[in-house]
Amino acid sequence: MTILIPHQPHFGFEVEEKGNIETEKDLIYDEGFVMPHANSFGHNFRDYDAESERQEGVENFYRTNHINQTYDFVKRMREEYGKLDKVEMSIWECCELLNNVVDESDPDLDEPQIEHLLQTAEAIRKDYPDQDWLHLTGLIHDLGKVLLHPSFGELPQWAVVGDTFPVGCAFDESIVHHKHFKENPDYNNPTYNTRFGAYEEGCGLDKVLMSWGHDDYMYLVAKENKSSLPSAGLFIIRYHSFYALHRSGAYKHLMNEEDEENLKWLQTFNKYDLYSKSKVRINVEEVKPYYLSLIEKYFPAKLRW
Numbered sequence: 188m189t190i191l192i193p194h195q196p197h198f199g200f201e202v203e204e205k206g207n208i209e210t211e212k213d214l215i216y217d218e219g220f221v222m223p224h225a226n227s228f229g230h231n232f233r234d235y236d237a238e239s240e241r242q243e244g245v246e247n248f249y250r251t252n253h254i255n256q257t258y259d260f261v262k263r264m265r266e267e268y269g270k271l272d273k274v275e276m277s278i279w280e281c282c283e284l285l286n287n288v289v290d291e292s293d294p295d296l297d298e299p300q301i302e303h304l305l306q307t308a309e310a311i312r313k314d315y316p317d318q319d320w321l322h323l324t325g326l327i328h329d330l331g332k333v334l335l336h337p338s339f340g341e342l343p344q345w346a347v348v349g350d351t352f353p354v355g356c357a358f359d360e361s362i363v364h365h366k367h368f369k370e371n372p373d374y375n376n377p378t379y380n381t382r383f384g385a386y387e388e389g390c391g392l393d394k395v396l397m398s399w400g401h402d403d404y405m406y407l408v409a410k411e412n413k414s415s416l417p418s419a420g421l422f423i424i425r426y427h428s429f430y431a432l433h434r435s436g437a438y439k440h441l442m443n444e445e446d447e448e449n450l451k452w453l454q455t456f457n458k459y460d461l462y463s464k465s466k467v468r469i470n471v472e473e474v475k476p477y478y479l480s481l482i483e484k485y486f487p488a489k490l491r492w
């Protein structure tokens with residue numbers, strides 16, 4: 188792996204974190220893995236002691252997320268990260284990067300992260316043996332979490348994980364902890380607070396800005412590196428945390444026909460994403476050649492991140 192720019196961009200937001208939001212947020216909402224943001228992860232984790240405190244942590248996480256994910260913030264992040272000037276590495280190297288960091292820092296996760304990624308992929312492979320693109324999508328859909336790593340700007344948790352939602356139009360009531368949007372500057376901005384906001388009926392989700400996180404980042408990486416994954420694979424990567432859409436059916440007025448088709452695949456995928464925490468052990472070395480062949484098929488050798 189070549190670390191090109193180990194810098195830490197400043198995006199002008201306040202990092203507001205409390206307790207061990209990192210850990211429990213991900214465990215609850217993002218199927219169980221996380222890279223430590225910051226120095227004091229271990230310390231915080233040992234201090235952790237109550238269910239009520241944990242829920243407070245989750246709510247605090249979403250409060251910070253909902254206040255800071257504005258239309259302008261998302262535009263800035265897409266511009267910054269769309270440059271892909273942080274790191275050069277292959278998909279497999281990225282899996283290992285996530286793996287190593289998690290191993291060092293989270294003693295409560297009892298299996299390497301790469302197994303979690305492979306569990307999703309292998310479960311899909313078993314049921315859809317002919318859809319090799321879907322196997323690879325399972326493997327890579329969470330790789331955007333490297334945004335938490337210092338080489339990628341070490342973004343705070345609220346800008347990397349958690350449910351995602353459109354910005355630039357009204358926040359749907361089905362979004363978790365919706366009430367905290369009242370403190371988002373866009374909430375009272377007439378350009379952005381109507382049903383369609385900055386968009387038009389049936390314009391297609393591709394035209395819609397989503398709150399910034401690991402989904403949209405990995406989508407940008409795949410697209411800009413000219414991956415030949417089919418449109419449904421890119422759609423899954425980009426919207427797998429968009430629960431308001433794939434669980435609650437909100438925002439359909441912004442979708443076009445292609446989105447409707449892709450949504451079916453996303454809903455299929457989501458089942459595997461959720462249940463991949465099963466304790467089925469995967470022999471990494473055994474399946475690695477298969478996934479390396481898929482990476483070679485759908486991605487150039489080295490990717491810019």
Ligand SMILES: [Fe+2]
Nearest residue numbers: 217328329428
């Ligand atoms: Fe995810």
Ligand SMILES: [Fe+2]
Nearest residue numbers: 217218329460
């Ligand atoms: Fe996932």
